[in-house]
Amino acid sequence: MTTSTASEPSAAAPLLDLQALVVAVRRRRRLWSSMALLGLLVGAAVAVLMPPPPTAVTKVLVAHQADQPNDPGTLIRTDVALLRTTRIASNALRSLGSSERPEDFMREYGGLGLTNNLLQIDVTGDSDAEAVARAGALADAFVADHVKRIQEGANAEAKALLDQRDRMRDELARVNKTIGEGATGSGPEASANLESLFARRAELTSRIADFDQRAADARTGTPPLVAGTQIVDGPRTVRHSLPRATATDAAIGLALGLALGLALAAIGAVVADRPVLRREIAANLGASVIAELRRTPRRSAGPWQRRRTRAARARLTATLARIVRGSAEPVSLLELGCSRGTGVIALDLAGALAEDGPVVIVDHLPGLRLADRRRKPGDPTVVGVERAGDLPHQERRLGVGSVAPGTAWTDLQYLGTRTVLVVRAGRGSAAWLHTVARQLADQRIPVLGVVLVDPDPRDRTDGTLWDRPHTTPRGPNERPALQNGGGTSHAAQAGTERLPTWAARIPDSDQEAR
Template sequence: MTGPASQPQPLLDLSRLLATVRRRRRLWLSFGLAGLVMGALLAVLVPTPPTAVARLLIVHENDQPTDGGSLMRTDIALLETTKIAAATLRSLRLNESPEEFLKTYEGTGVTSNVLELKVEAATDADAIARAQALADTFIADHKSRIQTAAGAQARAFDEQRDRAEQELARIDAAIAGKPADTGGQTAAELETLYGRRAELASQISELARQAEEAAVGAPEVVAGTQIVDAPRIVPNSLLLGAATNSAVGLVLGLAVGLSVAAVSGVVRDRPVLRRDISTAIGAPVIAQLRASGSRLWRRKRAERERDRIAAVLARLVGTERSAVALLELGCAKTAEALARSASAKLAEGGPVLGVGSVSPATEWTDLPRLGERAVLVVRAGHAPAAWLHTVARQLADLGITVLGVVLVDPDPADHTDGTLWDGLHSALRAAGRGPSWPRNGELPTLRLAPVSVNGKGFRRGELPGRPPRESNPDPHETQG
C-alpha cells in the first residue's frame, strides 16, 4: 500500500500548536495562578483610597438632541486642565502641584448634560472637600466662560452702534449744510441723506437692543448649571476589591501564559504528535506509554502498560536473529524499566537486548555494538525536530535499522497516525529475511494482527510484534 502524494506543510499547524499548548499547561496555569495571587495581594497591600463622587448638571447654550456627546467631551477636557486644578487647589489653600492633583480625579459623562466627578484623597473628609471644591470651581468656570462670551458680544454690539452714531452725525451735518432754496439736484441729495439717516437711526436702535440682551447673557444656562448630587464617599469592600483584582490577574496571567506557551512552542519546534515524531525519525510508532503519575493507581496503570509493551518488545526481539538495541531519548528510567521487563520475558540464552542512549553528546560509534536493529524510546516534546532528524541520519549512517518508536508521555488528545505508509518497511520484520519486492515495483503491504489485552480488547495506537511461527506438522504423522 502506498500513501498519497506529500502535501506542502503549512506555516502554522493548528493541531500541533494546540498539542504544544496542552502539553505546557503547567506553564500557563502557573502564570494564571501567579496573576491570581498578585491581584489578591495588590488589593490587600495597596487598597483603594477613599473616593468621593458627585454629579453636575451642565447646561449648554447650543444643546441639540443630535449632539452626540461632543459638548460633554469638551467639558471633560476642560475639567482635566491645570487651570481648573490650580483654581481648586487655591480654593482649598493647598500647596500641591496641579499636575499631581490632576491624577487624583476624573470626569465621566453620564449623559449629554450630566457629568460625574470622582476624586481620591487620603481620608474620607478630604475626598469630600476636594470633590466639593472641584465641582464649585468647574461650575464657576463654566458660568464665567458664558458671561465672558456674553460681555464680548455686548461690546461688539456697542462698537457697531458707536460707528453707526458717528455716521449718523456726519449725515446730520451734511443735511444741515445744504441751503434751503435749492434746485432739483439738491432736493434729490437731501432725500437720499434723509433716507440714510432713517436707516441708521433704526440700526442704532436695534444694536442698542442687542447689546442689552447680550449683556444679560444666558440666564437659563447660568441658573441650570448646578450640583445635582452632592459629594459622597463610594463604599469600598476589601473582599470585593480582592475578588475583582484576582479575576483580572487570573485573566491576564492566563493570557500571558498561553501566549508564551504558543510562541515558545512554535520557536522551539519540539514534536509532540505521533505523526510528527514518526515523520522526523522515519520510523513508525509501534507503541505508546503514558507517564507514571505520583498517585498510586496511576503508577499501577503505568506498570501494567509497561509490562504489556515489554511483552511486545520481547516478542519482537525473539524474532530477530541478532541483538536489538533499545535506545532512549529523554526517558532513561522508562527505557531501563522496559528493558528489564522485556529481558525477564526473554528465554535464557536467547537474543540479547542492548540499552543505550541517543541524547546529545552520544558516542555514536559505540551504538553498533548494541545491535544492528534498534527500537527508539522517545519522550514526546523532549527533543527538537532537528535532533530527531540527526538521530535518524546517524543511525542510518551506522547501518542500524530502526524497527519502530515507543512514544513515552504522549498527548492524550493525539489522534494522528504514527504509521509511515511511504517510509521504510522495516518495522517488525525479521532481520534475516529481506523484504520481498513485487515485480511492479510497489512497496509491499504490512498486515499486523492486533494485540489482545487479557482477552478483553486491544490498545489503540499500538502495533504488536510478529507472533511466533507455528511449527509445521510432521508429514509422516498419521492422522487419527
C-alpha cells in the first residue's frame, strides 16, 4: 500500500514520475493517434501529388593505379567528389549541346560508390529520354576525364624518369671524356684515378638502363588502367512503383507523426502537471479516494456495457448514500471537470435518499444547471443557491456545486458544511488541486472523500491516505489548517468504517470484476 505523510519533504519526490508520465501520454492517445494518422495521410499525399522526377542510372567501373585489397573506399569517394565538379559537368553539357549552367546541372545528379571500383551515377531530367541522355553524357565525361588524368600522370612520371636519364647520360659523357684524357698518364696515382672513373662509368651505365626500363614500364602500365575504366551498365530509366512509393512514404509519415505526437503528449503532460494516478490526486487534495466511476463510450457501448454502467452507478449511489446518512450535517457534491456527470450522480443520490424523507437539491453547477432542466415524475426538488436559506431545516439538503477555476468560494458553505469531491482524472493541475484543498479548509468544509471519474484502467496505485494527519496541503510558508477532527480517518468522519480504496472501487472491466 502507498503511504504518504504531510511531513514528507517535497524534495524527496522524484523530479519525473515515469509511471505518471506513461499514464498521461496514454490518456492523450487522441493527440498522438491523430498526429500519426495525419502523418500517414500526408506521406501518402506526397507520394501521389509529388511523384519523383524521371531518373536514369548508369554504372562505371573505375580502375585505379593505387588499388589495394584493403582500401576502405577512399579512392571511390574521391571519384564521387570529382564527379560533382564543374569541369565534368561542363564537359557533359558541352556534349549534350546544352546551355544550362554547370552549377544548376550539378544539383540534378549524384554519385554513389557501390564498391571500391564501381561507381553508380543517378541523373534526373524532364523526361525519361532526357534523363538517359544526361546519364550517358555524364558517364562518358567522367570516363574521359579519368583516362586523361591517368595518361597525364603516366606521361609526367615517364618524363621525370627520362629527364633523370638524360642527366645521367651527360654525366657519363663527362666521365668518358675524363677517361680519354687520363689514358696518357703514368704512375700509381694516375692508375688509381683511372680505375675509379671506370667504376663510375659502369654505375652510370647501369642507372641509365634502369631509368629507361622504368620509363617504359610507366607507359606500359597505362593501357590496362585505361581499358579497365569503362561503362559496365549503360544508362537506363528507373521505374517507380506508385503503390510501393505510397506505402513507403505513408509508413515514414506514420512513424514521424507518431513520434511527434508522443513527444508533444509527453511535453504537454510534463508542462501541464495534471495528476492522473489516484495516489497523486489523493495526495494533492488531502483526501482519500472512496469510489470510482469508469467512463463508458456512448457510441460503442453494448447492452452488457450499459448494464455494467448502471450497476456501477447503483453501487456508487449506495456508497454515497451511506456517507450522507452517516453525516449529521448537510453534505455537498463538488465537481472538478465533470459537471454533467455530477448532476446525474446527485439526482441518483437524491432518489436513493428520498426513501428516508424529502430531499432538496441545492444547485450551484455552472452552465446547464439542474434547476433549469425539465422535471420528470419522481425527480427531487431542485432550487438555486439563492434560495438555500429559505429551506426548512427538517428537509435533507444535498448541495451540488463546482470547484473549477472561477468558483465563488464563499458560496460553497451554503451547499453543505461537508463535501465529497467528484474529480475527473487529468482535468485539474496539481497547483489547482492544492488550491481547492486550501480553500475548502479556509471555509471550514471537511472533505469526506473523493469520487474519481474516468480513472486510468491500468492504474494500480492506492488512493487511500493511510495514517495521515488530516491537514490540507498548503504552501511551503503557510501554516497547515485543520481540516477535520484529529485522530480519525477520512472514512470515519463520513460516518462509515474506514475502508481502503479497493473496497469502494467500482470496476468496469472483466479483469478487475474478477
